[in-house]
Amino acid sequence: MGSSGIHGVTFTILSFLWLISMESCFSQVTQQDPQVTGFFIFGDSLVDNGNNNGRLSLARANYAPYGIDFPGGIPTGRYNNGLTVVDVLAQLLGLNLIPAYATTRGPALLRGANFASGASGIRDETGNNLGAHVSMNQQVANFARVVQQMRMSFRGDDNAMGAYLSRCIFYCGLGSNDYLNNYYMTSFYSTSRRYTPAAYAASLLQDYSRQLTQLYQLGARKFAVTAVGGIGCIPYQLARNNNRTSGSPCNEEINKAIYIFNSGLLDLVKSFNNGQLPGAQFVYLNIIESAKDLVTNGAAYGFEVFDKGCCGVGRNNGEINCLPLQPPCADRRKYLFWDAFHPTEAANIILAKKAFSSNSATDVYPMNIQQLAML
Secondary structure, eight states: OOHHHHHHHHHHHHHHHHHHHHHHHTTTTTTSSSSOOOEEESSSSTTTTTTTTSBBSSOOOOSSSTTTSSTOOOOOSSSSOOOHHHHHHHHTOOOOOBBBBGGGGGGGGGGGGEEEOOTTTTTTTTGGGBOOOOOOOHHHHHHHHHHHHHHHTTTTHHHHHHHHHHSSSEEOOOOOHHIIIIITTTTTHHHHOOOOHHHHHHHHHHHHHHHHHHHHHOOOOOEEEEEOOOOGSSSHHHHHHOOOOTSOOHHHHHHEEEEEEEEHHHHHHHHHHIIISSOOEEEEEEEHHHHHHHHHTTHHTOOOEEEEEEBBBBGGGOOOOOTTTOOOOOOGGGGEEEESSSSOOEEEEEEHHHHOOOTTTTTSSOOOOOHHHOO
């Protein structure tokens, strides 16, 4: 047999072993049939599940009591007491929890990967005040590397790989840190002196549009894009807001800037859906309005505490995040916030269910994630 024949047999054997491994990976999902072929996640600490664990950064959560309600009661790098929004969405889609990209290689990547990184933002410099992190530009670059690895399993058949990726869902949630750890951190960043709130939102959206387009060019077709939440009302801001001339305990200056960004993001979603990216379908998750419902109708959801972190230090438990081995509140189900910045697992479960199955345009536009999965 010639060398080309040997190489061909070797390639066939490797491909066969890869496919067996892929099938084994597929068989480990939950008993519910998966509704999508894969789930890829891009974002910040709201959905990071361990990508920052090995980084020199203050934006880390791989210590107790983080993860106290996660299966096994272990800190995984998730920035709350248990499951994140994307963990719940993965389960609703019939998938296992999606692994962190930092610890995942090989066939497991075909089921998806979580590229999110605490402190990250749309802009590269966002979050530098907290140390090392993976910006959205870097997250997109990491996904491009995954696409190159995937080509092995499809034997270089880009059409087959494109068909596979078109049935995956891509969750993107960025922007919070571009305000908290950039625009409104005036001692470290100059952006607030160089941009008005409207100009800053426009700059962010221009960059975000490019990043989402790059994912589209890499094969993504089904997108769930989240609005920025009401970060002017998180415990961190409530603890800092001593000037309440508006009559609100929240920092309404920040909230007004967020509304400018969210309005522009919704317009961007509409333009993508109206032919700017042919064959793509974007869903806008209006997290800021969904979270308002949790406050307005808190008793119906079992919440009693809306202005304090379950674990933290100082005013509103929001001046410093949860310290290592610090005892958290006894009943996490009653708290909307786990720490100064992040929702509890109880809040994440409700927010994920709204994103997945709500028929209200207040929560999702133009459809919910379950409908997106069925396309």
